[in-house]
Amino acid sequence: MSISEEILKLIENGITDWDEIYNRLIRNYSKSTVSSAKKRLIQQGKIKEETINGKKILSIPKIVNSYEEEFEKKYGQTLRDYIKSKITEYKDNPAFSIRDFALNCMMPEINEDITNHPLKAREILNKIYSEIYHEHYWELPDKKITIYNTLNKPKRITEINSKDINKLIEFEGMVIQSSKIMPRTETASYICMGCGKEITVKMGIWDSPLKLKLTCPNCQTTMTYNDENSTMIDFQEIRIQELELSEDGRQRDVTAFIEGFEKGVYSGKLKVVGVPIKKPKKDSSVSDMFIYVVHYEELDKQEISITEEDIENIKKISKDP
Numbered sequence: 001m002s003i004s005e006e007i008l009k010l011i012e013n014g015i016t017d018w019d020e021i022y023n024r025l026i027r028n029y030s031k032s033t034v035s036s037a038k039k040r041l042i043q044q045g046k047i048k049e050e051t052i053n054g055k056k057i058l059s060i061p062k063i064v065n066s067y068e069e070e071f072e073k074k075y076g077q078t079l080r081d082y083i084k085s086k087i088t089e090y091k092d093n094p095a096f097s098i099r100d101f102a103l104n105c106m107m108p109e110i111n112e113d114i115t116n117h118p119l120k121a122r123e124i125l126n127k128i129y130s131e132i133y134h135e136h137y138w139e140l141p142d143k144k145i146t147i148y149n150t151l152n153k154p155k156r157i158t159e160i161n162s163k164d165i166n167k168l169i170e171f172e173g174m175v176i177q178s179s180k181i182m183p184r185t186e187t188a189s190y191i192c193m194g195c196g197k198e199i200t201v202k203m204g205i206w207d208s209p210l211k212l213k214l215t216c217p218n219c220q221t222t223m224t225y226n227d228e229n230s231t232m233i234d235f236q237e238i239r240i241q242e243l244e245l246s247e248d249g250r251q252r253d254v255t256a257f258i259e260g261f262e263k264g265v266y267s268g269k270l271k272v273v274g275v276p277i278k279k280p281k282k283d284s285s286v287s288d289m290f291i292y293v294v295h296y297e298e299l300d301k302q303e304i305s306i307t308e309e310d311i312e313n314i315k316k317i318s319k320d321p
Helices: 003-012 018-025 031-043 062-085 098-104 111-118 118-137 306-318
Strands: 049-050 055-059 095-097 146-148 169-180 182-191 198-203 224-240 252-258 270-281 286-297
Touching: 003 018, 003 182, 018 031, 018 055, 018 252, 031 049, 049 118, 062 098, 062 111, 062 118, 095 098, 098 111, 098 286, 111 118, 118 286, 146 270, 146 286, 169 252
Parallel strands: 095 146, 252 286
Antiparallel strands: 049 055, 169 224, 169 270, 182 198, 182 224, 224 252, 270 286
16 A cells, blocks of 8 residues: 555545644655655645644545446446345355356456455445345344455466555465464544544554544544444454465465454465555565455365264274274
């Protein structure tokens, strides 16, 4: 994610005070590049700056939401009809197949639109899915849409590069290390102890809800983090190793983040659909790259069933000298 994209994301999440945005970003970027990014966004018409009560406040003109509007205009009704036809199937496994939708609805161009903006597209799909699920079952779903069966050529881990950042890719690999399942704050709630106003902020993977400082837009009081009203999601970090040897005879690996799935992943071969994201290294122009997983499939998994006869035979063998 670029500095400009981070500024836009913070504003979308309700953080509009320029001083707060600036102080947050200079932890990872130089002061001059952060200021330049803001200036560039203003020149491009993507944000506007106003002085309110002596503070510089940033906002996003409606035009910035053009991707969501165009996507909704282009696919909205067709997606609603498609997901409605799949709602029984989606109840237990809300997995959106790009290939199936493209072929059945004669819209192969959706593959490119989702590939180029996978996280935004997923938000739209989740919104449509939640609406239809609520209409059908009179409650909100407890699972999020996953995306799979792209029309893109699968990559090797060694082929993933900077051009793939924030794009949808597909690859296979072997799990070689995994963390335990941990709770991650997905949305953080903040309350003003002065006037009682509450604000909810969507948290990125590297965001700390306790370190985020927000000022109440009503009375300018520093807001307090409210853990009780914040929402959590199951999170896991895994390392996936390439199946083939690279030219130097080594097997490369990549760290991936999995969240919101029913169970953890601890071993085995996976087919992964995910989005490469980057985290800048401190005091450097170089970034570490990770994969945010939007769908995975366990490959070569064998279900083992043991009958009563098998148990008796095992007992007999164990008694043999």
